[in-house]
Amino acid sequence: MRKFIATVLLAGTAVGLFGTTEAAEKPNIVLVYADDLGFGDPGCYGATGVATPNIDKLAKEGLRFTDAHCSAATCTPSRFALLTGSYAFRQEGTGIARGDAAAIIKPGTVTLPSLLQNAGYRTGVVGKWHLGLGNGKAGDIDWNAEIKPGPNQIGFDYHFLIPATGDRVPCVYVEQGHIVDLDPADPVKTSYGAPIGDGPTGKDDPELLKMKWSHGHNQTIVNGISRIGFMTGGEKARWIDEDMADVISHKARKFIDESKDKPFFLYFSLHDIHVPRVPHSRFVGRSAMGPRGDAIVQLDWCLGQVLESLDANGMANNSLVIFTSDNGPVLDDGYYDDANEKLGSHSPAGPYRGGKYSLFEGGTRVPMLVRWPGRVGAGKQSDALFGQVDLAASIAKLVGVDVPAGAAPDSRDELDTLLGEDMIGRPHLVHEAGGLALRAGHLKFIPAGKVRENLGPWKTASIVKPGALFDLSSDPAEQRNVAADFPERMEEMAALLGKVRQSPDRP
Ligand code: NG6
Ligand code: CA
Numbered sequence: 352m353r354k355f356i357a358t359v360l361l362a363g364t365a366v367g368l369f370g371t372t373e374a375a376e377k378p379n380i381v382l383v384y385a386d387d388l389g390f391g392d393p394g395c396y397g398a399t400g401v402a403t404p405n406i407d408k409l410a411k412e413g414l415r416f417t418d419a420h421c422s423a424a425t426c427t428p429s430r431f432a433l434l435t436g437s438y439a440f441r442q443e444g445t446g447i448a449r450g451d452a453a454a455i456i457k458p459g460t461v462t463l464p465s466l467l468q469n470a471g472y473r474t475g476v477v478g479k480w481h482l483g484l485g486n487g488k489a490g491d492i493d494w495n496a497e498i499k500p501g502p503n504q505i506g507f508d509y510h511f512l513i514p515a516t517g518d519r520v521p522c523v524y525v526e527q528g529h530i531v532d533l534d535p536a537d538p539v540k541t542s543y544g545a546p547i548g549d550g551p552t553g554k555d556d557p558e559l560l561k562m563k564w565s566h567g568h569n570q571t572i573v574n575g576i577s578r579i580g581f582m583t584g585g586e587k588a589r590w591i592d593e594d595m596a597d598v599i600s601h602k603a604r605k606f607i608d609e610s611k612d613k614p615f616f617l618y619f620s621l622h623d624i625h626v627p628r629v630p631h632s633r634f635v636g637r638s639a640m641g642p643r644g645d646a647i648v649q650l651d652w653c654l655g656q657v658l659e660s661l662d663a664n665g666m667a668n669n670s671l672v673i674f675t676s677d678n679g680p681v682l683d684d685g686y687y688d689d690a691n692e693k694l695g696s697h698s699p700a701g702p703y704r705g706g707k708y709s710l711f712e713g714g715t716r717v718p719m720l721v722r723w724p725g726r727v728g729a730g731k732q733s734d735a736l737f738g739q740v741d742l743a744a745s746i747a748k749l750v751g752v753d754v755p756a757g758a759a760p761d762s763r764d765e766l767d768t769l770l771g772e773d774m775i776g777r778p779h780l781v782h783e784a785g786g787l788a789l790r791a792g793h794l795k796f797i798p799a800g801k802v803r804e805n806l807g808p809w810k811t812a813s814i815v816k817p818g819a820l821f822d823l824s825s826d827p828a829e830q831r832n833v834a835a836d837f838p839e840r841m842e843e844m845a846a847l848l849g850k851v852r853q854s855p856d857r858p
Contacts, residue, residue: 375751377470377614378723379670381607381661382742383654384433384618386426386479386625389680390716391701392647400697401638401647405655406720409674412729413722414771419737421677424707424714424784426481426516429677429739430620431455434462434482434505436743436759440783440852449543450519450580451490452483458504461758463743465506467616470750475509475606476502478599478620481516484525494521494539494585497528507618511602513595517622518685520582522573522589524598532588539585546570546581553577562627568685576627576686592629595622596649600656607660614750619657623650626684640697641689643682668724671749673769675739676717681707683807691807704829705804710788710797711812711829713804727770735776736790741765744857760855781851789848793824796844817841 390396394403395410422432427448428439435456439445445455456462464474484501485492492498502510512525520541524531530539540547551559553569554577561575571582573589590598603619610617623630628642630649638644654674661667680699682690684707705711719737721727744762747754754762767773779791788797797819802812820834820841834841 375470375749377472377750379610379614379661379666380467380472380616380746381657381670381672382616382618383657383672383674384478384620385650385674385676385718386621386623387678387681387684387707388624388647388650388676388718389699389701389706390703390713390718391698392624392680393718395720396718397701398647398697400640400693400695401644403647403651405651405658406674406718408658409654409672409720409722410730412724413672413720414727414731414733416719416721416737417732417734418776419675419717419719420715420739420780420782420790421675421717422715422738422740422781422783424678424709424782426479426677427455428783430482432740432761433742434464435460436463436740436754436762438740438761438781438783438856440781440787441760448481448483448515449489450515450521451492451541451543452515453485453487453489453491454500454504455483456505458500460505461755462506463746464616464618466743466747466752466754467750468506468508470752471613472750473509473610473613473615474507475615476507476618476620477511477603477606478513479516479622479625480510480512480514480620484514490543494523494530494541495533495535498525498530499528501525501528503528509606511599513590513599513622516625517592517595518568518578518626520571520573520578520580521585522578522582523585524588524590530585530588533585534587537584537586539588540583542581548581548583550583552581562629563687564685565683565687566685568626576629592627593631596631596653600653603657604660607657607664607666611664617657619653621650621653623647623653626686626688628686628688628690639693639695641693643688643690644693644697671721671723671726673719673721673742675719679703679706679709679713679715679717681807699806702827705802706806708784708803708809710782710784710786710802711804712795712823712827714784715782721769721771723770731771733768733771733774735768735774736780736792737765737768737776738780741777742769745769760857763857779847779851781848787848787852789844789851791844791847793822794840794844795819795821795823795829796841796848798845798848818845820844
């Protein structure tokens with residue numbers, strides 16, 4: 352028996368030495384994920400109303416993508432695809448999650464962080480989660496017991512979470528399965544149905560609000576802001592929105608500081624610039640655009656915090672930093688915060704049509720910057736088509752682990768694209784926003800149906816049969832539908848979208 356074990360161990364070592372490490376490199380990996388940050392929002396993508404020195408620094412020291420996409424035009428499906436390498440439309444229940452949703456990524460699923468754990472990484476997520484927690488169905492969760500399954504059951508060693516979103520209850524942080532600062536005598540309860548408790552709400556007590564709601568967001572008031580959902584208890588544990596950037600940046604820095612023995616993966620998932628936009632007082636008035644612009648300044652500061660921490664630990668040269676966003680921009684997303692009124696000449700989606708919730712390019716084409724000193728050229732631009740769904744397989748390739756058969760079904764190894772060696776990227780990519788659209792090279796296909804555009808208040812474009820075809824090389828703003836001129840192309844695009852919809856996309 353002992354001999355058998357020794358042989359197995361030896362074989363394991365041999366694989367470790369000669370199999371997986373051959374081409375593997377194991378830099379630290381920091382993925383900074385902005386919320387609702389549009390293509391045109393950072394300075395290095397043309398922002399006019401706000402300065403973003405840290406984002407711009409990444410562009411100067413790394414690779415700036417111009418055609419990189421999140422998977423969907425809202426948070427939950429984009430994050431699902433980012434972590435699992437599977438398009439979200441393959442799984443039911445991956446739309447915008449309620450704050451009391453059960454864990455959407457089931458324990459045991461192969462994920463970007465679990466692949467990195469296999470490669471010997473320490474993995475952590477700090478910030479917005481919005482992928483559900485706990486078992487059962489929505490509403491079953493007991494916030495006062497150990498909260499699981501959650502990130503630790505799908506590949507993260509450490510988590511410090513905003514459980515859903517800043518505008519959804521419960522308004523508390525969760526660290527390693529427990530609400531931070533929870534007083535057992537004051538348990539947290541939530542409801543996404545009937546009202547609970549007798550606490551003030553945005554609907555009945557508007558005089559208590561420091562920021563008024565415009566649509567939705569009129570239920571329990573926490574910290575002078577009414578939210579989606581009702582919440583009672585946890586008075587001591589409730590967050591203060593103005594401190595959120597400091598709290599999560601501190602936790603992110605601490606995770607980096609404590610990751611000296613092993614390579615690490617940090618998924619730093621920012622709250623900014625999602626609603627409610629209530630940055631810390633030191634950022635108020637720092638942009639020309641009111642709270643939405645000031646939240647961009649705060650977001651840039653958060654990124655700066657982790658960059659500074661890498662420098663302070665002497666880790667910058669050995670770290671791959673990826674900065675990107677979970678969906679396109681939105682102006683009025685449920686609170687009156689002057690986002691429209693103070694926009695000026697700033698173009699949140701850059702030259703693209705639509706934004707958050709939209710199948711037009713503005714919905715998913717997001718800023719993306721990659722810095723890895725010595726490995727990725729400084730100050731370079733890539734116009735390659737890149738999808739965040741590919742991060743799992745690409746990073747697995749980088750660190751030398753295999754993606755098991757059937758796992759991460761839509762994730763392609765696009766490591767060369769990620770590192771700026773391949774300037775073409777994916778042949779085609781699906782976008783999700785309620786319905787699906789397809790990019791293939793510079794062509795864009797949107798099936799007949801309704802597509803949201805504008806950035807709130809909403810307008811809806813109706814796309815008539817047989818759908819829309821745009822040639823982005825001459826018409827990046829999707830203004831001229833050429834479907835009628837290219838019926839064969841339309842058929843090909845529709846057939847390809849149908850094929851990808853039916854079966855996994857990994858070659
Ligand atoms: C919508 C909310 C919006 C935002 C979004 C999720 C209303 C009227 N709108 O339902 O404010 O919370 O969900 O945003 O309630 S995401 O970036 O997390 O996908
Ligand atoms: Ca979002």
